[in-house]
Amino acid sequence: MDWYPLxxxxxxxxxxxxxxxxxxxxxxxxxxxxxxLAKGALDVLLTLPMVxxxxxxxxxxxxxxxxxxxxxxxFLERFxxxxxxxxxxxxxxxxAVAFPLMYRTARGAFESFDxxxxxxxxxxxxxxxxxxxxxxxxxxxxxxxxxxxxxxARALGEYGATSMVAGYTPGRTATIATTVYQLWRTDNExxxxxxxxxxxxxxxxxxxxxxxxxxxxxxxxxxxx
Amino acid sequence: MxxxxxxxxxxxxxxxxxxxxxxxxVFGILGASGxxxxxTLKTIxxxxxxxxxxxxxxxQVLFDAEKGIxxxxxxxxxxxxxxxxALFPNMTVEKNLLAxxxxxxxxxxxxxxxxxxxxxxxxxxxxxxxxxxxxxxGQQQRAALARILLTRxxxxxxxxxxxxxxxxxxxxxxxxxxxxxxxxxxxALFVSHKRDEIYRLCQRACVMDGGISTPAMAVKTMFEEPGxxxxxxxxxxxxxxxxxxxxxxxxxxxxxxxxxxxSDWGTRLNCGRKAPPNTAYIGxxxxxxxxxxxxxxENGENVIPCRIIRVVEDLYHMVVMAVPLSAxxxxxxxxxxxxxxxxxxxxxxxxxxxxxGEEIRLRIAPRDILLLKR
Numbered sequence: 187m188d189w190y191p192l193x194x195x196x197x198x199x200x201x202x203x204x205x206x207x208x209x210x211x212x213x214x215x216x217x218x219x220x221x222x223l224a225k226g227a228l229d230v231l232l233t234l235p236m237v238x239x240x241x242x243x244x245x246x247x248x249x250x251x252x253x254x255x256x257x258x259x260x261f262l263e264r265f266x267x268x269x270x271x272x273x274x275x276x277x278x279x280x281x282a283v284a285f286p287l288m289y290r291t292a293r294g295a296f297e298s299f300d301x302x303x304x305x306x307x308x309x310x311x312x313x314x315x316x317x318x319x320x321x322x323x324x325x326x327x328x329x330x331x332x333x334x335x336x337x338x339a340r341a342l343g344e345y346g347a348t349s350m351v352a353g354y355t356p357g358r359t360a361t362i363a364t365t366v367y368q369l370w371r372t373d374n375e376x377x378x379x380x381x382x383x384x385x386x387x388x389x390x391x392x393x394x395x396x397x398x399x400x401x402x403x404x405x406x407x408x409x410x411x
Numbered sequence: 412m413x414x415x416x417x418x419x420x421x422x423x424x425x426x427x428x429x430x431x432x433x434x435x436x437v438f439g440i441l442g443a444s445g446x447x448x449x450x451t452l453k454t455i456x457x458x459x460x461x462x463x464x465x466x467x468x469x470x471q472v473l474f475d476a477e478k479g480i481x482x483x484x485x486x487x488x489x490x491x492x493x494x495x496x497a498l499f500p501n502m503t504v505e506k507n508l509l510a511x512x513x514x515x516x517x518x519x520x521x522x523x524x525x526x527x528x529x530x531x532x533x534x535x536x537x538x539x540x541x542x543x544x545x546x547x548x549g550q551q552q553r554a555a556l557a558r559i560l561l562t563r564x565x566x567x568x569x570x571x572x573x574x575x576x577x578x579x580x581x582x583x584x585x586x587x588x589x590x591x592x593x594x595x596x597x598x599a600l601f602v603s604h605k606r607d608e609i610y611r612l613c614q615r616a617c618v619m620d621g622g623i624s625t626p627a628m629a630v631k632t633m634f635e636e637p638g639x640x641x642x643x644x645x646x647x648x649x650x651x652x653x654x655x656x657x658x659x660x661x662x663x664x665x666x667x668x669x670x671x672x673x674s675d676w677g678t679r680l681n682c683g684r685k686a687p688p689n690t691a692y693i694g695x696x697x698x699x700x701x702x703x704x705x706x707x708x709e710n711g712e713n714v715i716p717c718r719i720i721r722v723v724e725d726l727y728h729m730v731v732m733a734v735p736l737s738a739x740x741x742x743x744x745x746x747x748x749x750x751x752x753x754x755x756x757x758x759x760x761x762x763x764x765x766x767x768g769e770e771i772r773l774r775i776a777p778r779d780i781l782l783l784k785r
Contacts, residue, residue, distance in 0.1 A: 302495065309490065325500060
């Protein structure tokens with residue numbers, strides 16, 4: 187059994203999770219500070235990829251990244267490689283669909299943060315950067331970690347947009363999700379089943395992690411209450 | 412060492428307008444909840460930005476709307492103890508205190524030594540590795556205060572510090588805080604809705620009523636001669652009546668200008684002193700109104716015949732609600748509330764009927780009548 191799809195899937199999920207983690211946190215932090223109108227508008231825009239069919243997200247990505255589209259063409263000319271049909275192309279699609287999960291969970295966590303803690307930090311002379319990393323983030327840790335795990339799981343399972351942006355090339359852009367489809371399509375049910383089991387194992391582990399985080403969170407709150 | 416505050420801020424329908432000056436003292440701000448006390452402290456700390464005005468601490472301008480000066484909270488060196496103490500829940504007690512020492516940018520071992528010293532002073536030794544939620548309310552408050560003092564603030568602001576504590580503990584901490592404030596040696600602002608706390612801890616104070624501060628005065632004066640209706644009300648006085656001079660024509664001399672007509676109670680009262688022309692109300696504290704026992708000058712001056720509305724037994728005294736017979740209606744403002752020791756009430760009921768609806772004669776000594784401006 188060729189393990190490349192597993193390696194490729196984990197690599198894509200890991201890279202996009204890191205990107206989504208920071209982008210989601212900062213978007214959540216700054217959107218929460220905006221006025222109501224701007225907040226509402228940005229909120230819709232940033233959450234949209236979660237509710238759109240992944241193929242629609244893929245369509246929009248190709249609109250920008252395709253080899254004959256402005257950004258893609260410029261990149262191809264400048265670096266000699268295209269933004270689509272490569273393993274890292276799947277990072278774009280995974281980021282696009284996983285971002286809203288991180289953004290929304292982080293925003294929920296930030297909204298329940300007791301702002302007096304930040305004020306107290308400021309009057310103690312602590313810098314805003316210190317307060318963000320050492321007080322605000324740790325206080326919202328459970329929610330943010332849960333968001334990160336969900337985003338990782340979503341990035342790992344991404345199929346629709348990925349198949350449009352990265353396609354399926356064995357040993358190059360194949361992921362678990364696209365491999366299962368290809369194997370099924372080519373009547374290789376036994377191998378497809380193996381990949382399904384691999385995917386199930388990973389997803390179960392992820393959900394278990396989310397549950398454990400939530401339980402910790404609840405226990406912590408009860409102790410504090 | 413002084414603090415000058417003159418700020419205004421509008422937030423929706425709420426208008427904050429605060430003006431006071433405090434020296435090297437414990438300065439109190441007394442006000443009901445929601446009157447803008449906490450917001451005042453936040454403007455001084457730099458967390459809330461006033462619309463206009465000026466804040467000066469020790470000759471340093473912290474805020475000046477006209478000159479466009481608005482120092483960041485980090486640059487103000489102002490300590491603010493929040494109602495819920497705001498200890499960082501993710502850090503141990505020691506880390507919390509180290510965060511306070513961090514601002515001085517001293518070497519780490521020096522900061523650690525200062526923290527250890529402070530832990531000792533605030534009876535926190537042994538709790539270094541505890542999280543805030545594992546501490547009692549009193550320990551949390553001490554930790555928060557220690558954390559603030561480690562920043563070496565030039566001004567200490569305490570926002571309802573005893574609000575979250577139960578009675579016995581709050582008394583103990585109040586005594587501790589008294590000692591601490593004595594040693595602090597800089598300006599301290601103490602905010603509370605409890606008049607007795609202000610009375611015990613502060614030298615001077617102002618009252619906030621609906622976002623507006625009244626001129627500062629000595630705490631003793633505030634309770635003896637509150638001067639205005641708002642101050643009088645917050646100082647705990649329960650009985651008011653609007654007044655009219657009995658003889659407006661009679662400006663001075665004679666006995667007559669010592670009398671006022673209490674229109675809510677429908678009776679004339681001798682104040683024992685000349686009422687200033689801008690006197691709009693009188694106030695009388697509950698324990699300054701007395702029942703007339705048999706044989707006690709029942710028909711003397713300042714005796715008001717009333718009807719009993721309710722008798723409530725309190726922990727240490729009796730509370731009687733009555734309405735003057737001469738009062739126009741039974742509206743709330745004409746009701747009189749008096750408090751007396753239980754023995755005196757027992758002496759009264761041994762000779763008188765004291766059911767609801769019975770008559771009762773009340774007496775007010777002239778010196779106990781507080782003359783109030785609008």
